Amino acid sequence: MKREILNFFEMKIPSKSINEGFARMAVSAFASQTDPTIEQLAEIKTVISEAITNAVVHGYQNEPGIIHVKVSLLKEKTLKIVVKDKGVGIPDIHKAMEPLYTTGNADRAGMGFTIMQTFTDKLKVVSRPGKGTTLTMEKAL
Amino acid sequence: MIEYQTKKEKTVIFLSGDIDHHSSELLRKEIDEIIRKTEPEETVLDFSGVTFCDSSGIALVLGRYKLMNAAGGKVTLCSLPKSAKNIFLMAGLDRFVRIKEEV
Ligand SMILES: Nc1ncnc2c1ncn2[C@@H]1O[C@H](COP(=O)(O)OP(=O)(O)O)[C@@H](O)[C@H]1O
Numbered sequence: 001m002k003r004e005i006l007n008f009f010e011m012k013i014p015s016k017s018i019n020e021g022f023a024r025m026a027v028s029a030f031a032s033q034t035d036p037t038i039e040q041l042a043e044i045k046t047v048i049s050e051a052i053t054n055a056v057v058h059g060y061q062n063e064p065g066i067i068h069v070k071v072s073l074l075k076e077k078t079l080k081i082v083v084k085d086k087g088v089g090i091p092d093i094h095k096a097m098e099p100l101y102t103t104g105n106a107d108r109a110g111m112g113f114t115i116m117q118t119f120t121d122k123l124k125v126v127s128r129p130g131k132g133t134t135l136t137m138e139k140a141l
Numbered sequence: 142m143i144e145y146q147t148k149k150e151k152t153v154i155f156l157s158g159d160i161d162h163h164s165s166e167l168l169r170k171e172i173d174e175i176i177r178k179t180e181p182e183e184t185v186l187d188f189s190g191v192t193f194c195d196s197s198g199i200a201l202v203l204g205r206y207k208l209m210n211a212a213g214g215k216v217t218l219c220s221l222p223k224s225a226k227n228i229f230l231m232a233g234l235d236r237f238v239r240i241k242e243e244v
């Protein structure tokens with residue numbers, strides 16, 4: 001069953017690391033209309049930061065690309081965040097989601113997916129090698 | 142430039158702003174430069190000025206732990222924002238570094 005969308009915004013941003021902070025501000029400003037707690041807002045900022053960073057670092061391998069973000073406010077006070085890249089994709093999603101698993105360098109902790117899972121109520125990853133990755137998260141507020 | 146204080150064998154480094162993938166590489170270089178310069182037995186990372194921290198902060202702390210541990214030293218974190226503390230505990234960082242409320 002399709003749930004009613006009360007409000008949404010969409011944006012396309014180039015895969016530049018400076019946009020990680022911008023995306024956090026944009027999404028937290030949008031989420032503010034539901035009067036979230038400070039802790040919920042910190043969690044929302046963290047998960048969007050993890051998702052955008054993954055698109056920049058892993059999806060596009062620090063090369064230019066476009067990241068598509070859609071954030072919706074669903075009925076029953078649920079925030080839905082979709083982050084899409086057309087990067088390299090994930091060959092083994094199950095493995096990628098294991099805590100501490102990373103294909104990155106020493107500046108990566110392999111905790112992005114674990115954090116996104118812990119700080120949201122639903123996390124769905126759809127990915128095809130060579131095609132890209134779409135991340136869908138839902139968080140009740 | 143990051144501010145720091147060093148007395149006896151302890152160096153306190155005051156982190157500020159957002160810690161994310163965008164900022165963490167420069168931050169790492171600056172912290173490591175301070176550690177190299179002061180050669181402390183204990184490095185304290187003071188998070189009281191930190192406005193945001195994601196998993197890049199976990200890697201940053203873990204890397205500084207490895208650096209200090211290789212030289213026989215230790216790392217202490219203090220004044221962690223609640224959300225940073227949450228994700229640090231999620232990663233089990235408290236097995237490697239001491240987490241204090243105040244300096
Ligand atoms: N958007 C993406 N495109 C391609 N690979 C990805 C993407 N997101 C995550 N991954 C893969 O999943 C692994 C785990 O991601 P994560 O848990 O965020 O840890 P980290 O980013 O620290 O490596 C990454 O190292 C990478 O191999």
Ligand SMILES: [Mg+2]
Binds near residue numbers: 053054110111196
């Ligand atoms: Mg990540």
